[in-house]
Amino acid sequence: MTLQATFCATLVDEWACCGVTDAVVAPGSRSTPLAVALAGEARIRVHVMIDERSAGFFALGLGLASGVPPVVLTTSGTAAVELHPAVVEAHQSRVPLVVCTADRPPDLHHVGAPQTVEQARLFEGAVRWAFEPGIPDEEAAHTWRSMAARAAAVAAGGPAGPGPVHLNLAFREPLVADPGSLPAGRPGGEPWHRVVAASRDAPGEVVTELAGYNRRGVIVAGAGAGDPKAVQEMGRALAWPVLAEPRSGARVPAPMTVSAADALLRSRGFTTAQRPDVVLRLGAPWASRKVAEWLAGLEVPQYLVDPHGAWLDPARSATTVVTADPTSLCRAVLAAGPRAAPPEWLRGWR
Template identity: 55%
Template structure:
């Protein structure tokens, strides 16, 4: 007798296979196009169902932690959540770091862990841990279900569809969700008739997300900034997620305020208001005094820059600071905001532009051009010094490598920075250019964990990806290079991993160079600092690449970097190792560079105007 699509099959293996196929079919209807599978027995029904669908690009990763960050990279690319599938037990615990990053960075991720059924829980069954609620508050939505439960048969499409919507459209913004799904043996079966989906192939549920311009009252923001009764000198600080770059630049120009643009904002492009060297400018007391604003509009994620952070924190409490962000993440570590807003970034920018245009003509509202010109002089001076450093030659520094890489990469490239010295180098020294490549980083939790795996996930979506990482971040994620030898020759995924357009640039200074920029390097004895923080490595990037069979290009002189980056990126993942000076030597070089920037900025600004 043929299966009834409205009733679950009687045979257990067939029923579980049908449930798995239904979930996957609904995810395809919801637009899911990528899955990362970790080998395991208990997850067999879902692994088979995912591999059976030609619409889904499947990658098999041997290490769960690496797999999780690869799936995170797919979501970071902006193509929607990837399915991450693990088996039961400690396999599910291995992905927690990526879940935390996805949670704090607002990246959609669909985590599916296979589990033992209830009768095997808490009786010493192997590979059994408490997986319900495993990720705590780090997920937007979590549910534990029994794939064999016949009473759930009519609900599987709803569960699958809701998981995708929770990952994409949650009121707290996009993020990870967790489906913990119990399977019983036997685990291999042929699916029967699937319960019917929506006519026309659409998803079971749709969502209307109210995260638009209605969430932002432009006039209220202007009033909070003190602009209701006239113009005041202020600054716009733009981080990742600030809104459409062209419109953000235009808004700053309409305000008559400088736009302090992080490279990750996409706003570091030519414009009368754009300031890309804010970190270098604001390291120096004279510049901070001369450029002190009377209002601050902060868009998107905060910068990493301690100099900019201190500049904002040192402002008088009466100086209003307004924080507008995509999610209700309350990104205000110093707790100085007088107004916090959330919603669609495009919505805020449009609402503010309309509010400015709607103001009645009033001479008091006209920007004072001398305010913006002061910032422009400082920007020209600082950028000129960094350009001179780029031309100076010698052993490559993080300033030279990050500036040159962002200058010579094509606009269609995606740059992923390790959340250590590389992301700071890009923030401090990244150039202003009309068509910048997209710059990303795992800045949710600011860890170096899984950065190469994240880059692989980004490249899975068809992008040409250049990852800038330190040698510690590279060594921390070596399992990113482990993968099955080949898919079957007839598979649609045959050699997908070999075709990834991925270049991993390793800034190799032989240890934790980021710590040499922190206070520990100043106050600890050299031997103690070296042992606990600088951590020089016995393992060398060259030998590791040789052992793993990873193609390697070595760069000893800065002039060699453009050719190394312009190599054939379509031939599969490769490493470009840039030989850096020892961390203490580079720190001295960069310290001298910052002193030169300070002197040039102070000369360009001259004495601070009275009353500034």
């Protein structure tokens, strides 16, 4: 068992949860861990293409025909470079594609090791998102599913529309091993992140969900949270406290405002008694480590709202990433006639 085998199996399992059905593999040594994981996943069809350039265009065709991002995998070095024409075509034609290039570890770069080139920004300017997680690390295991889900979601259609994403994955020898236990996924095999983009001002399904909860919720407002009055009015209608960071502009004298959130959340008794059922996060993350730790430890639905589709989620705890204007979202929830939480919930925060 090796950590990188577990890492690869986790990525593949999460991609299957996200609806990925096909992978195209151009065989090579360094890509073995991910190729083996793909071959072992019954929910994903694996197509083997010897030539990397052909593999790229075959994957492009799969994405074009289905609208679902396929995975295309090559080994390191010039093999990865051969994907560039297909990546550019996917970018120009808005075709979903998850491009995975295996790489050698950092200590084999710039020392003359074979099949080693600068791959991290290989497709710069032609991908919707690129990420290089480094050698699999157990301390980062909680981020693996988020990375896979984000790659699939951005490829399927972020703010810039569908297109290619690039994951550059470094592996060490030994390259063949059995995976261990995978980090747990979402209940029911749901994707780690659901992504919802506003068609106009606010996504209707999210508005309906927030307005109909009738449960204990919390609004966490950071920089860029939107119009303070709209945030406060929505909090009042939902009977949800507003945890307002100074940069949010929402830390104003109001019945819903909780300005001492950092101090309150240091109390174990308080956090046990006042555990929310849902969290609405507006704007940038708080600078407070205590608030960040509290959010990371909540296993409840968390909506992250940003007008530009930014993934402002260091702990990878957001279950739904919403591209929408926060002010418009607040006003849409108000207009929907939201159901308020039980009155004792808000009293507990005062």
